[in-house]
Amino acid sequence: MRRLLPNRRPILAALAAVALAACGGADPRPAARGDAVPVVATVASPPGVASDRLRAGDLAGARAAFEAALAAHPDRLAALNDLAVSYFLEGHAEAARRLLDEVVASGTAREQQAALVNLGELYAADGYVSAAQAYLETARAIDPARPEAWYALALLADGRGDAERSRAALAEALRLDDGGAARAAFAYVYSEERLHLEALIAEHGGDRAEAAARWRELSSGRFAALAAAAERHLAGE
Numbered sequence: 001m002r003r004l005l006p007n008r009r010p011i012l013a014a015l016a017a018v019a020l021a022a023c024g025g026a027d028p029r030p031a032a033r034g035d036a037v038p039v040v041a042t043v044a045s046p047p048g049v050a051s052d053r054l055r056a057g058d059l060a061g062a063r064a065a066f067e068a069a070l071a072a073h074p075d076r077l078a079a080l081n082d083l084a085v086s087y088f089l090e091g092h093a094e095a096a097r098r099l100l101d102e103v104v105a106s107g108t109a110r111e112q113q114a115a116l117v118n119l120g121e122l123y124a125a126d127g128y129v130s131a132a133q134a135y136l137e138t139a140r141a142i143d144p145a146r147p148e149a150w151y152a153l154a155l156l157a158d159g160r161g162d163a164e165r166s167r168a169a170l171a172e173a174l175r176l177d178d179g180g181a182a183r184a185a186f187a188y189v190y191s192e193e194r195l196h197l198e199a200l201i202a203e204h205g206g207d208r209a210e211a212a213a214r215w216r217e218l219s220s221g222r223f224a225a226l227a228a229a230a231e232r233h234l235a236g237e
Contacts, residue, residue, distance in 0.1 A: 035127035037159035037225045039136075039152040040197065041085045041187040044078035044114040045069070051082065055187060059086045077107040081114050085187050088122065097122055113142040117149050124156060125189060132156060147176035151183070155196055159225045161232070170200055192221040196229075203233065 043051050050065030063086050069079040084099035096118070103115035116139035124132035133156060140149035150173035158166035177183060188194045199214035212234065219230035 035225070036125050036223055037127075037129050037132070037156055038125040038190050038193050038223065039121050039132070039155040039159075040117075040148075040193050041088065041121045041189055042114050042117050042148045042182075043085060043185045043187055044081040044111055047185075050079070051185070054082060054086055054089070059090050062086050077103045077111045078114070081107070081111060081118065084115070085118060088118070089187065089189060093122060093126070109142050110146075113139045113146060113149065116142070117152050120149075120152055120156075121189065124159075129156065129160060145176060147173040147182045148185075150176065151186075151197065154200060155193070158196070158200060158229050159223075161229070163232070163237070166200070167204070170204055174201070174204065190222070192218060192223055192226050195221070196226055199230070199233070 043054060045051050045066070050062050050069065053059075053065060054062035063083060066079040066083040066086065069076070070083070073079075080099055081103045084096040084103070087093075087099065088096035100115040100119050100122070104112050104119070107115060116135050120132045120135035120139065122132075123129075123135060133153075136149050136152050136156060140153065150169050154166045154169035154173060157163075157169060173182075183197070186197075195214050195218045199211050199218060202208075202211035202214060215230040215233045219227050219234065221227055221230075
């Protein structure tokens with residue numbers, strides 16, 4: 001395991017400040033691109049005040065908690081991953097990317113895996129689905145026994161029209177995520193991401209009525225690729 005030196009603390013603080021400042025202003029959520037196939041973002045910190053604030057939408061409060069965690073333990077980069085997620089949720093994609101790159105460069109295997117899943121989300125949301133696929137495959141390879149990358153790959157494959165690969169990846173994710181703890185750690189940049197995952201899981205479980213309701217809602221969403229996927233499912237393809 002690679003450990004950071006104590007004097008890395010001001011470097012991490014400066015990195016966060018510079019990355020955010022470089023982005024300028026942004027809307028509360030990234031703009032929805034028509035060619036995007038967004039998946040999910042994953043939070044690496046254990047359940048607690050910071051992650052709860054993040055999922056509740058208190059991004060300023062979450063950032064303060066993550067920054068405090070980094071100040072106390074600069075070698076634990078789960079908080080840096082989650083700080084990046086908070087920036088992306090607020091529309092600062094480039095800030096998020098820089099922080100995630102730092103986690104990939106210096107984090108533990110678990111921290112790197114979470115950051116790679118989130119880089120996959122960034123690229124998928126920008127419409128670069130081949131790059132997103134590469135990041136997610138790399139994340140899965142770090143530890144195939146963790147379900148987060150499998151979920152993201154299932155969503156990406158379904159958005160790209162590869163139903164067989166999507167079903168296989170989702171089945172593996174659900175097998176590994178018995179009890180749903182990994183799903184509970186997800187953050188959703190767009191509401192369509194949650195709908196998409198819920199629809200796939202309901203369909204996998206044989207709940208046709210629940211799946212159909214989710215697919216109908218997704219079919220009128222902002223993302224052409226996800227709307228097309230929803231129409232395929234509603235047509236029974």
